[in-house]
Amino acid sequence: MSKAGWTRIAAFGFALSLILAWQVLADLRLISPIFFPSPARAAAVLVARFADGSIWTPLVATGLRMLFGWLLASLIGILIGAAIGSSRITRLLLEPTLEFLRPLPASAMIPVAVLFLGLSNAMSLSVIAFGAIWPVLLASVHGFSTVQPELRQVSDVLGFGRGAFLRKIALPSALPDIMAGLRVSLAISLILAVVTEMQASLPGLGWEIFYAQRVYRSPDLYAGLILLGVMGYCANHLLMRFESRMLRWRKTKL
Amino acid sequence: MGRLAIGSILPILFLLVWEAANRTGVLTLESLSRPSDILVAGVAGLRDGSILLATVQTFETALLGLAIAAIAGILVGAILGLSPVLERITGPTIESLRPIPAVAFMPLVLMMFGFGISMEATIVAYACVWPILIVTISAVQAIEPRLLEVADVLEMPVTDRLRKIVFPSAFARINVGLRVATGIALVVAVTVEIVLNPRGLGYSLVLAQQSLNVGAMYAQLLWLCVVGYVLNAIIRNAGPGAPVTFWRPVQ
Numbered sequence: 487m488s489k490a491g492w493t494r495i496a497a498f499g500f501a502l503s504l505i506l507a508w509q510v511l512a513d514l515r516l517i518s519p520i521f522f523p524s525p526a527r528a529a530a531v532l533v534a535r536f537a538d539g540s541i542w543t544p545l546v547a548t549g550l551r552m553l554f555g556w557l558l559a560s561l562i563g564i565l566i567g568a569a570i571g572s573s574r575i576t577r578l579l580l581e582p583t584l585e586f587l588r589p590l591p592a593s594a595m596i597p598v599a600v601l602f603l604g605l606s607n608a609m610s611l612s613v614i615a616f617g618a619i620w621p622v623l624l625a626s627v628h629g630f631s632t633v634q635p636e637l638r639q640v641s642d643v644l645g646f647g648r649g650a651f652l653r654k655i656a657l658p659s660a661l662p663d664i665m666a667g668l669r670v671s672l673a674i675s676l677i678l679a680v681v682t683e684m685q686a687s688l689p690g691l692g693w694e695i696f697y698a699q700r701v702y703r704s705p706d707l708y709a710g711l712i713l714l715g716v717m718g719y720c721a722n723h724l725l726m727r728f729e730s731r732m733l734r735w736r737k738t739k740l
Numbered sequence: 741m742g743r744l745a746i747g748s749i750l751p752i753l754f755l756l757v758w759e760a761a762n763r764t765g766v767l768t769l770e771s772l773s774r775p776s777d778i779l780v781a782g783v784a785g786l787r788d789g790s791i792l793l794a795t796v797q798t799f800e801t802a803l804l805g806l807a808i809a810a811i812a813g814i815l816v817g818a819i820l821g822l823s824p825v826l827e828r829i830t831g832p833t834i835e836s837l838r839p840i841p842a843v844a845f846m847p848l849v850l851m852m853f854g855f856g857i858s859m860e861a862t863i864v865a866y867a868c869v870w871p872i873l874i875v876t877i878s879a880v881q882a883i884e885p886r887l888l889e890v891a892d893v894l895e896m897p898v899t900d901r902l903r904k905i906v907f908p909s910a911f912a913r914i915n916v917g918l919r920v921a922t923g924i925a926l927v928v929a930v931t932v933e934i935v936l937n938p939r940g941l942g943y944s945l946v947l948a949q950q951s952l953n954v955g956a957m958y959a960q961l962l963w964l965c966v967v968g969y970v971l972n973a974i975i976r977n978a979g980p981g982a983p984v985t986f987w988r989p990v991q
Binding site: 493496497498499500501504520521578579580581582583585586587588589590591592593594595596597598600601673676677680681684685691692695696698699700702704707708710711714715717718719722 | 743744746747748749750751825828829830831832833835836837839840841842843844845846847848850851852923926927930931934935936942945946948949950954957958961964965967968969971972
């Protein structure tokens with residue numbers, strides 16, 4: 487077998503041996519099984535919940551929350567980013583304020599959002615949007631402000647107006663930057679979806695984990711953690727595939 | 741006109757309109773307070789020391805978690821960076837653990853440690869270890885191979901090799917990861933305090949909101965902005981390595 491094949495088997499073996507070590511440690515009962523259930527029990531919970539279909543409601547709820555919050559952040563982020571990146575005046579007016587707001591942990595907006603919107607989905611979405619906007623925004627500002635001067639001249643020669651320039655030239659040229667920002671934003675969206683669910687008792691995986699701890703059902707808790715990991719992993723991979731599809735034109739250029 | 745002056749036009753206008761709208765009775769939402777009350781609440785909080793105490797609590801936890809993450813991340817990262825085989829074997833496991841949001845561990849860690857500094861620091865450490873680990877691996881892999889050949893010729897033991905060759909030459913890049921992690925540490929610490937842990941800035945923010953002490957709530961939010969801004973200004977250029985941009989995962 488090839489060397490790469492062996493490493494792959496070894497990598498699989500490493501992951502497997504960690505899970506086995508977890509199982510052995512749990513069976514030895516060094517730590518109370520209340521906190522530290524065996525992986526077999528966590529897996530059993532997963533299988534049972536997938537079998538009776540009760541896992542789909544929270545899974546879909548968290549997924550949609552993440553998706554809509556992310557879309558909102560992306561839309562606003564790209565729009566503001568385009569405005570700042572392509573106009574010196576908006577940049578001067580807005581940048582200091584944004585620089586001041588950016589380091590604020592998004593979760594700190596939860597109390598404010600709760601005051602205005604209550605313990606609702608709108609609260610959750612606005613907090614996700616606030617937190618997830620920064621990577622897209624900074625990336626779009628960077629992308630839109632570094633459009634090559636030659637491209638700008640081309641658009642002048644072709645007699646493009648401002649709108650056409652932004653849509654047909656600046657946006658595609660900023661897209662690689664924006665896509666990289668979008669991926670970071672997606673990861674943040676999942677985190678904030680979980681946090682807002684815990685804080686506001688909104689339905690979803692975050693709340694399920696929280697609840698499992700309250701009633702000391704730790705296998706459920708671990709099952710929820712595993713699912714969240716899978717979700718983050720899948721979301722990132724889907725977006726990476728989408729990214730390489732959207733940016734196919736770049737490869738032909740190089 | 742300076743950049744700062746132009747940049748402060750909009751916020752000042754916003755505050756003036758807010759204050760005026762509230763004073764004239766156009767806008768009297770209970771959730772809004774008004775800028776002058778926020779200022780008063782902020783000064784009161786700073787003078788009686790409650791805000792500073794909360795800041796110290798948050799920072800000591802964030803730093804503890806960061807220290808744990810730095811030690812673990814740099815050590816493991818150096819080993820994996822030196823051994824490509826080990827890196828490829830552990831890679832998939834690391835990649836599948838990394839996307840689990842650190843905050844999702846809150847209930848689990850709460851069961852293990854109860855409330856207090858150790859549960860919060862654990863979650864901060866989990867969140868911070870990944871950027872440090874990944875940057876360290878790539879930093880160590882980027883070390884000039886001839887330096888490592890010198891170590892081979894000198895028959896250095898592993899500890900000497902790490903101390904005398906690996907860390908000095910990889911430090912500038914590792915430092916970038918450390919600075920990214922510092923930003924994450926503060927955010928995660930505040931998040932844990934808001935959701936769960938009754939101490940620090942996050943908790944006092946939630947407390948102010950839940951007791952409808954709106955002025956104090958906004959004052960603390962502003963304080964968090966200031967603290968985060970100062971911290972960012974420090975870490976953006978602290979020590980060797982490229983300036984940190986927070987949106988782009990460091991390669």
